[in-house]
Amino acid sequence: xxxxxxxxxxxxLVSTFxxxxxxxxxxxxxxxxxxxxxxxxxxxSGETVTLKFFHRWPKDPDKSYFDQVxxxxxxxxPGIKIETEAVLNDSYKEKIRVLLGTNNxxxxxxxxxxxxxxxxxRGDKVLDLTPHLQKDQAWAxxxxxxxxxxxxxxxxxxxxxxxxxxxxxxxxxxxxxxLNLEVPKTWPEFIQTLQKIKDxxxxxxxxxxxxxxxxxxxxxxxxxxxxxxETRMKDYTRATGTFEDPGYVEALRKLNExxxxxxxDVNALEHQFARQTFxxxxxxxxxxxxxxxxxxxxxxKFEIGFIDFPQIDGAKGNPTYLTGAPEGWMISSLTKHxxxxxxxxxxxxxxxxxxxxxxxxxxxxxxxxxxxANTATPTQIEAVDRVMKAEGFSLWxxxxxxxxxxxxxxxxxxxxxxxxxxxEEVIADVQKAAAQVRTEAK
Amino acid sequence: MIHxxxxxxxxxxxxxxxxxxxxxxxxxxxxxxxxxxxNTFSPQKTxxxxxxxxxxxxxxxxxxxxxxxxxxxxxSMIIQVGGGLVIAAILEDKxxxxxxxxxxxxxxxxxxxSITVICLLFDFVxxxxxxxxxxxxxxxxLEEWGRAWVGDSxxxxxxxxxxxxxxxxxxxxxxxxxxxxxxxxxxxxxxEIDGANKLKTFFHVTVPQxxxxxxxxxxxxxxxxxxxxxEVYILTGGGPGHASHxxxxxxxxxxFSRDNMGYASTIATVILIITLTISLIQMKLSKTGxx
Numbered sequence: 001x002x003x004x005x006x007x008x009x010x011x012x013l014v015s016t017f018x019x020x021x022x023x024x025x026x027x028x029x030x031x032x033x034x035x036x037x038x039x040x041x042x043x044x045s046g047e048t049v050t051l052k053f054f055h056r057w058p059k060d061p062d063k064s065y066f067d068q069v070x071x072x073x074x075x076x077x078p079g080i081k082i083e084t085e086a087v088l089n090d091s092y093k094e095k096i097r098v099l100l101g102t103n104n105x106x107x108x109x110x111x112x113x114x115x116x117x118x119x120x121x122r123g124d125k126v127l128d129l130t131p132h133l134q135k136d137q138a139w140a141x142x143x144x145x146x147x148x149x150x151x152x153x154x155x156x157x158x159x160x161x162x163x164x165x166x167x168x169x170x171x172x173x174x175x176x177x178x179l180n181l182e183v184p185k186t187w188p189e190f191i192q193t194l195q196k197i198k199d200x201x202x203x204x205x206x207x208x209x210x211x212x213x214x215x216x217x218x219x220x221x222x223x224x225x226x227x228x229x230e231t232r233m234k235d236y237t238r239a240t241g242t243f244e245d246p247g248y249v250e251a252l253r254k255l256n257e258x259x260x261x262x263x264x265d266v267n268a269l270e271h272q273f274a275r276q277t278f279x280x281x282x283x284x285x286x287x288x289x290x291x292x293x294x295x296x297x298x299x300x301k302f303e304i305g306f307i308d309f310p311q312i313d314g315a316k317g318n319p320t321y322l323t324g325a326p327e328g329w330m331i332s333s334l335t336k337h338x339x340x341x342x343x344x345x346x347x348x349x350x351x352x353x354x355x356x357x358x359x360x361x362x363x364x365x366x367x368x369x370x371x372x373a374n375t376a377t378p379t380q381i382e383a384v385d386r387v388m389k390a391e392g393f394s395l396w397x398x399x400x401x402x403x404x405x406x407x408x409x410x411x412x413x414x415x416x417x418x419x420x421x422x423x424e425e426v427i428a429d430v431q432k433a434a435a436q437v438r439t440e441a442k
Numbered sequence: 443m444i445h446x447x448x449x450x451x452x453x454x455x456x457x458x459x460x461x462x463x464x465x466x467x468x469x470x471x472x473x474x475x476x477x478x479x480x481n482t483f484s485p486q487k488t489x490x491x492x493x494x495x496x497x498x499x500x501x502x503x504x505x506x507x508x509x510x511x512x513x514x515x516x517x518s519m520i521i522q523v524g525g526g527l528v529i530a531a532i533l534e535d536k537x538x539x540x541x542x543x544x545x546x547x548x549x550x551x552x553x554x555x556s557i558t559v560i561c562l563l564f565d566f567v568x569x570x571x572x573x574x575x576x577x578x579x580x581x582x583x584l585e586e587w588g589r590a591w592v593g594d595s596x597x598x599x600x601x602x603x604x605x606x607x608x609x610x611x612x613x614x615x616x617x618x619x620x621x622x623x624x625x626x627x628x629x630x631x632x633x634e635i636d637g638a639n640k641l642k643t644f645f646h647v648t649v650p651q652x653x654x655x656x657x658x659x660x661x662x663x664x665x666x667x668x669x670x671x672x673e674v675y676i677l678t679g680g681g682p683g684h685a686s687h688x689x690x691x692x693x694x695x696x697x698f699s700r701d702n703m704g705y706a707s708t709i710a711t712v713i714l715i716i717t718l719t720i721s722l723i724q725m726k727l728s729k730t731g732x733x
Contacts, residue, residue, distance in 0.1 A: 093699075094698040094699065097481075097482055097483070097698065097701060098482050098698065100482070100483050101481075101482025101483040102482075119483075119701075120483070123483035123484065125483055210592075210593060210679075210681070211679070212681065264570065264590070265570040265571070265589075265590030265593050265594075266593070267590065267593035267594070267681065267682035268568075268569075268570045268590035268591070268592055268593020268594065268682075269570065269571075269590075269593065273571075403699065403700055403701055404700055404702075407695075407699065407700055411681070411683045411684050412683070414681055414682040414683045415595070415682065415683035415685075418594070418595060418682055418683070420595060420683070421683075440479075
């Protein structure tokens with residue numbers, strides 16, 4: 001019995017330890033600096049201001065980058081202490097909503113753009129950055145300017161963009177060479193190419209949709225292509241969305257045409273697994289974010305190229321648009337130390353930190369001139385060129401419209417990919433959700 | 443005299459206060475918030491009366507969730523309570539006395555492992571391409587039985603249920619072992635003298651003698667089946683589509699993904715009514731509390 005007890009306690013210990021290692025980590029701020037010779041201008045010497053900083057990257061390399069930034073900031077500003085907390089993606093979406101509802105929200109936090117951000121703005125939870133950007137033109141001008149609109153509501157800017165991103169088909173140049181394939185430009189060519197890859201026994205497109213945000217990126221792109229811009233913007237707005245344009249059904253049909261070329265069991269695989277399949281050379285194409293280059297490139301033995309999203313005949317949307325949205329920093333409207341928080345956000349979005357971000361994390365920064373030969377690989381530089389060339393962006397679908405419509409879309413798309421729902425049925429659900437959202441928005 | 447009358451209540455007071463503050467007040471608050479439509483940072487709550495209850499009873503996902511909870515309940519009753527009792531009886535049999543401590547430990551082990559860890563482990567078991575389960579099936583030549591267990595709407599909920607069975611059967615078994623050990627040995631001796639075989643002894647001695655425990659375990663299992671959350675949330679997240687939602691995950695989904703706190707409170711109230719009814723019925727049927 002004693003032995004058994006010992007065994008149990010051991011297992012308990014091990015299991016609690018393992019739980020402790022899971023995604024949510026709280027990093028206490030590094031030790032406060034001793035009184036330095038240069039006290040920060042905004043803080044009377046001797047007093048320490050503590051800022052709560054909440055971001056969504058508890059994994060490396062992002063985590064150590066942010067830890068480093070916090071450390072450097074604290075060294076430069078001895079009066080300010082930063083308490084960092086980080087939670088992974090989907091949990092972050094849930095937790096930030098709850099935290100912002102309390103009276104004690106984080107001072108500085110990251111947010112996606114579009115409806116995800118607007119919701120906080122409507123709830124009066126976010127500090128308006130417009131006056132600060134106007135006051136500090138140098139700071140405002142260093143951003144890639146196309147990245148501001150997704151954070152703008154009613155002419156006011158609520159977020160400082162940090163990342164630059166866009167979705168593109170990545171392809172394995174080696175497989176394309178072996179099979180003697182050309183880079184497809186139009187939709188029929190694309191389908192033909194996929195068929196040829198499939199015939200050769202290689203998975204044409206790696207796709208993991210267990211967490212269904214992955215399919216939202218496809219739908220977002222197809223919607224943008226199939227529906228004209230004005231109608232789409234009207235539908236994505238809460239008070240006016242009806243989703244009655246036939247282009248929405250057509251968009252899902254186009255997605256369904258790709259279904260036979262995905263790997264098997266898309267709904268059971270994580271996106272990370274799909275990425276790994278591509279990295280291992282087992283799939284010829286993947287639909288990835290530019291930010292993922294840094295995760296893919298160091299691990300592959302072949303060269304990657306980009307395929308522009310194929311042109312679809314009769315599509316009404318602008319074909320030079322890119323699907324993608326920046327993530328950025330927001331300051332809580334309830335913060336007790338707006339000046340210090342602003343200082344920290346400026347530090348986070350400084351060119352120096354942007355360059356470090358590109359170099360150490362391998363993602364693209366929304367600060368101009370941060371991606372160059374010293375910080376990035378040629379592939380990443382090419383990627384940035386493509387993002388800069390885009391005439392506009394359609395944001396990530398799952399952060400661009402009301403969450404209830406997103407839910408109808410994502411759950412419906414999972415069922416559609418499993419062959420249990422037709423595009424018409426999915427859109428019918430979406431229209432129903434949109435009707436509900438319309439009444440709520442009034 | 444007054445002193446005498448008050449003192450016992452003073453002793454009860456802290457406990458009563460705790461229960462009041464942590465159970466009954468939130469319960470009433472939950473009832474109240476189910477009458478409003480609101481989310482965590484909406485400026486005001488909108489009173490909608492019983493509209494959300496009406497909406498809930500017309501919501502197809504609610505019925506999917508309820509059906510999945512029923513599957514959970516039925517399967518758990520058969521495997522955990524039924525299976526647990528059989529295993530306990532076997533382990534307590536004279537033949538197995540020497541090895542039973544080992545088996546007891548082995549069967550009980552999953553109970554002390556965190557459910558999060560278990561679910562992450564089972565994620566690997568169920569993985570369609572590199573998972574143990576599909577690997578095992580193809581090893582014994584049943585490749586065509588392999589499927590994307592958690593990614594297939596037909597199997598997702600059963601994959602989650604299976605994990606629960608794996609984890610909790612040992613716990614129920616332990617409770618039965620305790621109950622069986624309390625049965626006087628004479629009863630078994632008498633049965634043996636009367637010529638009863640093992641099966642008859644089980645049905646005519648063991649089962650009636652552990653009746654009380656049988657009711658306790660079935661309350662635990664049934665109310666557990668209607669409040670289940672972890673396994674489903676971690677393994678499938680309610681997907682694909684909404685195929686594997688149970689009431690608990692649907693509540694969470696409504697509250698934190700769809701920002702609909704009022705609707706979530708409505709679901710919570712329905713869960714409360716269901717579990718309350720179950721335990722009331724069971725208490726009535728079994729007249730527990732006599733022992």
